[in-house]
Amino acid sequence: MGYRGFTLVELLVVIVVLCLLIGLFLSVLEKARERSRALQCSTNLHHLTMCLKMYETDHNAYPYAFDSLTHGMKPPPTGYAGKPTYDRMGWWWFDCLSNSIEKQISEQPIYRCPSRIIGDRGVKENILWGNYGVNRSVCKSLTGKLEHEEFIGSSLAMDQISQPSRTLLVFDCGYSMATWRHVTDEPPQPFGKAIEDNAYIPGLWINKKRTFRSFQEYDALVGRHFDKSINAGFTDGHIERLKADKLCVKKCEDNKYRNLCPLWRPQKSINN
Numbered sequence: 265m266g267y268r269g270f271t272l273v274e275l276l277v278v279i280v281v282l283c284l285l286i287g288l289f290l291s292v293l294e295k296a297r298e299r300s301r302a303l304q305c306s307t308n309l310h311h312l313t314m315c316l317k318m319y320e321t322d323h324n325a326y327p328y329a330f331d332s333l334t335h336g337m338k339p340p341p342t343g344y345a346g347k348p349t350y351d352r353m354g355w356w357w358f359d360c361l362s363n364s365i366e367k368q369i370s371e372q373p374i375y376r377c378p379s380r381i382i383g384d385r386g387v388k389e390n391i392l393w394g395n396y397g398v399n400r401s402v403c404k405s406l407t408g409k410l411e412h413e414e415f416i417g418s419s420l421a422m423d424q425i426s427q428p429s430r431t432l433l434v435f436d437c438g439y440s441m442a443t444w445r446h447v448t449d450e451p452p453q454p455f456g457k458a459i460e461d462n463a464y465i466p467g468l469w470i471n472k473k474r475t476f477r478s479f480q481e482y483d484a485l486v487g488r489h490f491d492k493s494i495n496a497g498f499t500d501g502h503i504e505r506l507k508a509d510k511l512c513v514k515k516c517e518d519n520k521y522r523n524l525c526p527l528w529r530p531q532k533s534i535n536n
Contacts, residue, residue, distance in 0.1 A: 298489065299490065301379045305436065305489070305495050306495045306503050308375075308376075309435070309495050309496070309503055310497065310503050312358075312434050313433055313502075313503065314501060315361045316357075316361065316497075319360060319361060326419040327357045327403060327419060328403060328405055329357050329400050329403040329404060329440070330352060330354055330356055330405045330408075330441065331407075332355070334406065341362045345358075345390075345440075346390055346392045347386075347387075347390060350386075352460075356392070357403050357440070357441070358375055375395060376391065376395050377394070377395045377488065379488045380395055381488065382480075393438070395437070395440070396435065396436060397435060397438070397441050397442045398434050398441050399431075399432040399433055399443075400441050400442065401529045401530075402419065402433055402499060403420075404416060404417050414443075415443055422499065424530070425499050427527060428500035430525050430526055431498060431500075431527045432498060432511070432526050432527065433496075435494055435497065436466055436488055436495055437464070437466075438462065438464040438480060438483060438484060439459065439463035440460075442464070444521065444523070446463045447465055447468060447511050447512050447513050447528070448470070448512065449512075452521075464476070464484045465508050466487050466508060467486065467487025467492030468508045468512060469512070471484040472485060491507070492507065492509070493507055494506055494507075494508050494511070496526065506526070510525075511526065
């Protein structure tokens with residue numbers, strides 16, 4: 265009996281089935297890779313959180329988010345982060361941790377989120393963009409704009425934080441520092457044109473109401489990790505994976521801004 269080959273229709277069916285199976289396999293593989301990247305991100309934040317706590321123990325306060333005065337004209341050990349055309353030149357919070365994480369730096373790039381999505385060549389190697397940011401209600405800046413007065417001054421010490429297990433410290437962020445004003449849909453003042461005003465939490469729903477640079481849009485609107493989640497370290501040292509929307513701060517009828525958990529400030533309400 266002669267062998268009957270595949271008909272054209274049968275061959276097309278086989279090809280379609282194979283394509284579907286390959287598509288499913290690639291989808292599962294990509295999800296597995298993303299979960300692996302999210303786990304590495306969580307590990308990075310664990311190291312950073314521990315180093316920030318070590319700094320607080322040694323200095324009785326967390327490091328400044330940004331400082332352009334204390335060290336004079338002396339640059340950080342690894343040189344100035346960022347670019348002068350975009351960013352302020354000075355010491356950023358991670359520059360103060362170089363002694364604590366010298367060993368980790370040699371082993372892995374813990375400053376960089378493995379799920380980082382920044383396509384612009386001009387900022388692709390800029391560590392300040394699209395990696396991790398600190399909470400400026402805890403790590404304040406030594407200098408800044410008058411409208412940001414709340415976030416200027418001495419950084420907090422642990423004994424000034426009444427609920428450390430609920431207070432944000434360092435997290436997935438669009439810029440190297442952020443405030444509660446970046447996560448409310450009704451900020452008390454309009455955002456300015458400074459680069460730090462472009463900070464955001466990846467995947468937060470209110471981001472669709474804001475304007476971003478083209479290379480920030482995917483990270484800001486779609487999110488960085490699966491299910492629009494972010495990783496965050498808290499002032500007590502623990503790490504959590506949270507839905508981005510959980511970090512939103514809402515304006516209430518009494519003109520106060522509130523978020524119950526996690527906290528941007530060590531208290532439940534933020535006076536307007």
